Amino acid sequence: MTIIVIGKSGQLAWELAQLSTPSQAIVCLGRDDVDLQNVSALVNILKQYDAEGVINASAYTAVDKAESDIENAYLLNTKAVGHIAQACKHLDVPFVHISTDFVFHGDKGLPYSPGDAINPLGVYGMSKAQGEQLIADIYPQRSAIIRTSWVYSTHGNNFVKTMLNLMATKPELGVISDQIGTPTYAKGLAKACIASITQQVIGVHHYTDTGVASWFDFAVAIQNIALELGLLDKKIAIKPITTAQYPTPAKRPHYSVLDKASFINALPELSLMHWQEQLTHMMTALKNEREA
Incomplete structure (x- = not known):
């Protein structure tokens, strides 16, 4: 079985590539390998690899930059x-597409279900929402849309690695405490994507690790685990701040916890872990990589 991953440089694509086996090859294609604005080119390359499933792990994810780089955000996230x-x-092959909690406004105050009304706050969320709609219009029969949030990995740029760098160089940090969601280790998300292809899951679903956190909670946990593992050698002050104290070009949902019940029902064999447990796994892997 060959599964094609659209995307090559991102952290999810990297984690997907690690799951490739002789019996289930996972081939990641980047912008130099295929033109995503050319349907014929896409069809030809999927035929070339005799693809039995496609996972779209590519996206324009620069949330703040998207507010001014609107055309490029829509080119990748929608068109x-x-x-x-x-x-x-x-080609009648199953398709899994990764979407985001940013399709929601963030004012519900309870975990969002897949069927809840979407109401994005900015260009990134709107472009992702319109991409979802195109899938629903074009190919609902064999497509799954998986919304996720706060993704991190040992590979690439993400909140965990940024925090570790800042904690090693700054005397103190201020981290937003009034945006609530759930961190997601990309390794677990990658396994969920593969399972969705092989089990032919369809429809809109949510996947994150379990539990709830603010960015402040996330940062505190990162420091505590890093100190335990020896990734940091000193503790610094981490202070909670509000969104208003840290203005950004793009508005972000204040509460975007995702209800995963439908996905658990579709894939009951999938084991979900608490975000702090997954964070420990990732940071242990990061330590091992650095020591290798």
Whole structure:
């Protein structure tokens, strides 16, 4: 079985590549390998690899930059998604697309279910929401949309690695405490994507690790685990701040915890872990990489 991953440089694509086996090859294709704005090119490359499933791990994820780089955000998060859906439909192969908690406004105050009304706050969320709609319009028969949040990995740039760098160089940090969600280790998300292809899950679902956190909670946990593992040698003060104290070009949902019940029902064999447990796994792997 060959599964094609659209995306090569991102942290999810990297984690997916680590799951490749002789019996289940996972091939990651980057922008130099395929033109996402050309449906015929997509069809041809999927045929070339005799693809039996496609996972779209590519996205324009620079949330603040998207507010001014609108055209490029929509090219990758909307138009390209529609083209991938068309190619998959042409070849009748299952398609898994990764979306985001940013399609929600963040004012519900309870975990969002897949069927809840979407109401994005900015260009990133709107472009991702329109990508979802194209899949629903073009190829609902064999497509799964998996919304996730706060993704991190040992690979690439993410909140965990940024915090570790700042904690090693700054005397103190202020971290936002009034945005609530759930961190997600990309390694677990990658396994969920593969399971969705092999079990032919369809529809809109949510996947994150379990539990709830603010960015402040997340940062405190990162420091505590890093000190235990020896990734940091000193403790610094981490102070909670409000969103208003740290203005950004893009608005972010204040509460975007995702309800995972439908995904657990679709894949009961999938074991979910608390975000702090997954964070420990990731940071242990990071330590091992640095020591290797």
